[in-house]
Amino acid sequence: MKYLSALGIRNKSSEPYRWVVVEMNMNKSGFSAKPISRDFYARDTETVAMALLGKNLVHHCSEGMRIGRIVEVEAYLGPHDKASHSAKGVTRRNRVMFGPPGYGYVYLIYGIHHCMNVVTEAKGHGAAVLLRALAPVVGIEGRTSGPGLLCKAMGIDRSLNGIDLCGDTLYVTEENGETFSVARRPRIGVDYAGKWAKQHLRFYIQDSPHISRP
DNA sequence: CTCCGGATTCGT
DNA sequence: CGAATCCGGAGT
Numbered sequence: 001m002k003y004l005s006a007l008g009i010r011n012k013s014s015e016p017y018r019w020v021v022v023e024m025n026m027n028k029s030g031f032s033a034k035p036i037s038r039d040f041y042a043r044d045t046e047t048v049a050m051a052l053l054g055k056n057l058v059h060h061c062s063e064g065m066r067i068g069r070i071v072e073v074e075a076y077l078g079p080h081d082k083a084s085h086s087a088k089g090v091t092r093r094n095r096v097m098f099g100p101p102g103y104g105y106v107y108l109i110y111g112i113h114h115c116m117n118v119v120t121e122a123k124g125h126g127a128a129v130l131l132r133a134l135a136p137v138v139g140i141e142g143r144t145s146g147p148g149l150l151c152k153a154m155g156i157d158r159s160l161n162g163i164d165l166c167g168d169t170l171y172v173t174e175e176n177g178e179t180f181s182v183a184r185r186p187r188i189g190v191d192y193a194g195k196w197a198k199q200h201l202r203f204y205i206q207d208s209p210h211i212s213r214p
Numbered sequence: 215c216t217c218c219g220g221a222t223t224c225g226t
Numbered sequence: 227c228g229a230a231t232c233c234g235g236a237g238t
Contacts, residue, residue: 074221083221093234111232113222130221148222189221 033058033067035171041101045120045127049075049203050182052118052129056137056173061155068134068144068154069175072204072211074187076117078127083193083201086126096162098126104170106151106161113148114157118165118172132188132202135210146212181206188213 033056041048052070059066076084076097085094085107096105097119105117105128117128134144134153144153151157156170165171184200191197204211 076221085221088235091235107221108231108233110220110222110230112230115221117221132221146222187221192220 033171033173035166035168036173038100038102038166040172041118041120041165042122043120045075045077045129046201046203048118048120049073049129049201052131052172053182053203053205054175054177054180056175057131057134057154057170058173059154059156059170060168063139063155065139066154067138068140068150069137069177070131070133070172071135071208072131072133072145072202074130074132075201075203076128076130077201078121078125081127081193082196083187083190084126084128086128090126094126097128098124099162102165104156104160104163104165106156106158106163108158109148114151115147116151116154116156116160133204133208133210133212135208145210180208 036055040051052073055070057068057070076086078084079086079089081087086097088094090098093107094105096103099119100123101119101121103119105119107115109115115130117130119128121127130147131150132147134150136144140153142153143149160170163170183204183206185202186198186200187202
């Protein structure tokens with residue numbers, strides 16, 4: 001059963017509400033928005049990366065529903081991309097990247113932080129898009145700019161590695177927001193990757209105040 | 215088994 | 227700029 005629902009949103013009690021209209025349906029957690037389809041992910045990785053900008057990431061976790069609008073991502077193209085985890089071939093850690101599209105690849109970095117990716121392209125390709133920053137929408141506490149902080153604010157950790165993003169727990173939804181310009185820059189923290197470090201595979205919403213780095 | 219370093223963040 | 231802190235991947 002589907003509903004159109006208007007959510008009143010404010011991040012601080014001193015701010016006015018703004019209203020967001022979303023298509024929702026019932027699931028085990030109560031209300032949820034509709035996940036985008038697997039076909040969306042089964043495309044060229046740069047295309048998926050840019051298309052993710054402006055969409056909402058939704059997580060129904062034990063503390064309730066959390067939603068953030070995706071404002072910054074990085075594309076990791078496959079085994080030929082020396083900055084990608086998949087450049088080392090299939091391993092225990094990265095095997096989700098080589099699986100079918102539309103699944104979450106979540107790993108621990110520097111022993112402290114989690115990073116969340118969405119798997120793209122056909123099964124076996126080994127590509128993904130890293131989610132780097134969100135704008136808070138619903139249920140978010142703390143900062144959301146930077147891949148580790150994004151995961152912390154959304155309640156995402158390695159227990160969600162391999163999760164089906166076409167399911168009803170963690171997924172991406174359409175958002176009817178304002179139009180925006182997309183900026184391209186080199187990816188962050190991949191200086192070891194030679195010429196691949198120079199490729200402009202980081203995408204973000206121009207002028208968003210929630211970008212992790214300019 | 216040991217060793218090295220990382221798609222980061224925070225505090226100095 | 228260095229510490230935190232753990233695990234994956236490579237080498238012995």
